[in-house]
Amino acid sequence: MRGADGMDDLDELIEIMRDDEKARKFFAIMRDNEKLARKFFTVEQKILVTDNFKGLFEELLFHIEDIFGVPHVWVAIVEDSDLSGMLEALESSVWLQRRLKLVSTDTLPGLFGDKITPILANDRLSRFYRLLPASHKYLMRSLAVAPLTMDGQLVGSLNLADTDPARYEPDMETFFLSQLAVKVSICLANVTAHEKLRRLATRDPLTDLPNRREMETILQQELTHAARYGQSLALIFLDCDDFKQVNDRYGHDCGDALLKHIADQMRKILRTSDRLFRFAGDEFVIILPHQSLREAELAAQRLRLALRTNPLKCQGNSIVASISCGVASTADLVDLDPGAFLKVADSRLYQAKAHKRTATRTPDGDVMT
Numbered sequence: 001m002r003g004a005d006g007m008d009d010l011d012e013l014i015e016i017m018r019d020d021e022k023a024r025k026f027f028a029i030m031r032d033n034e035k036l037a038r039k040f041f042t043v044e045q046k047i048l049v050t051d052n053f054k055g056l057f058e059e060l061l062f063h064i065e066d067i068f069g070v071p072h073v074w075v076a077i078v079e080d081s082d083l084s085g086m087l088e089a090l091e092s093s094v095w096l097q098r099r100l101k102l103v104s105t106d107t108l109p110g111l112f113g114d115k116i117t118p119i120l121a122n123d124r125l126s127r128f129y130r131l132l133p134a135s136h137k138y139l140m141r142s143l144a145v146a147p148l149t150m151d152g153q154l155v156g157s158l159n160l161a162d163t164d165p166a167r168y169e170p171d172m173e174t175f176f177l178s179q180l181a182v183k184v185s186i187c188l189a190n191v192t193a194h195e196k197l198r199r200l201a202t203r204d205p206l207t208d209l210p211n212r213r214e215m216e217t218i219l220q221q222e223l224t225h226a227a228r229y230g231q232s233l234a235l236i237f238l239d240c241d242d243f244k245q246v247n248d249r250y251g252h253d254c255g256d257a258l259l260k261h262i263a264d265q266m267r268k269i270l271r272t273s274d275r276l277f278r279f280a281g282d283e284f285v286i287i288l289p290h291q292s293l294r295e296a297e298l299a300a301q302r303l304r305l306a307l308r309t310n311p312l313k314c315q316g317n318s319i320v321a322s323i324s325c326g327v328a329s330t331a332d333l334v335d336l337d338p339g340a341f342l343k344v345a346d347s348r349l350y351q352a353k354a355h356k357r358t359a360t361r362t363p364d365g366d367v368m369t
Helices: 004-018 020-048 053-068 107-112 125-131 175-202 212-229 243-250 252-269 293-309 338-357
Strands: 072-078 100-103 119-121 142-150 153-162 233-240 275-280 283-289 312-314 317-319 323-329
Touching: 020 053, 020 175, 053 072, 053 153, 053 175, 072 107, 100 125, 107 125, 107 142, 107 153, 125 142, 125 153, 142 175, 153 175, 175 212, 212 233, 212 275, 212 283, 212 338, 233 243, 233 252, 233 293, 233 338, 243 252, 243 317, 252 275, 252 283, 252 293, 252 312, 252 317, 283 293, 293 323, 323 338
Parallel strands: 072 100
Antiparallel strands: 072 153, 119 142, 142 153, 233 283, 233 323, 275 283, 312 317
16 A cells, blocks of 8 residues: 555655656656666675674775775774774785875864764865865865764765765765665764684783784785785894893882883883784883885884883882894795794894893993894
């Protein structure tokens, strides 16, 4: 049974069918909508099977660019949201770094207001500039901004921009974009839950660095990537000199604080693309993508200097962390094997520690042979 509205729709359809020109336009619109729906469905299929942030955003942004031919696609994430704490995987991808922007908590509410629905605009675009990643130039004359939510909270936006002012006109229909935003939001919630469980299994609880298990996985991935694209990769194996004496003299609380201090200094000194791991005890591993042996040696020097000039303050004591480093690069390897890579760096770490034991020190702490 059709209600009154249904009968009106049917009468309108019959009237359209009686007019050939109207019928052609009607079916043309239907075909265009079907093509558009298929494109959105293709993107949705790609993102619904991912279980990590890097895969989710790479699939989402790449396929929107590719399938829809959108010149600029990126994601804005609210700082201090549950989502922003899960972005380390994104920071390791240069491709994604250019398509990610962290924004203050008031940026998106200021744009969306009370209506959490997509925004289309082709004028006064300066009001959206705070959404633009600083590392990339965006030439745009129209923009679509779709809200991303988690647990009812606005946590980010999916942003599409074009040089054509007619691409995103304010009076256009946003149904498909709204659907995509909802599905991306669902994916974000699922991936966040998955990543939190994964984090518990792969994180060192003391330093909050990835642990040895995670290091083995990442190192294999980075070696595969380096081999595929003919790029260099370096590795630093380091440990804290005389760490047992720190525990014996100052206590285990200060010993733990010193390990966290070393981890914090590494985060400050090294690049965001470098991967830091707690290997075991007072040993750490650093993976440096696109770095040569010499560049990694310079990074190790900067880290030693930072630790020397920034002592840990613990229970009224000033504790200087002294570290030894073994540095290796893919140029040292015959086969790009993770075990062999670690073995070379570990051997050089052993040599560095042996050299320190047989050397004398200058008053400022430098080693003299």
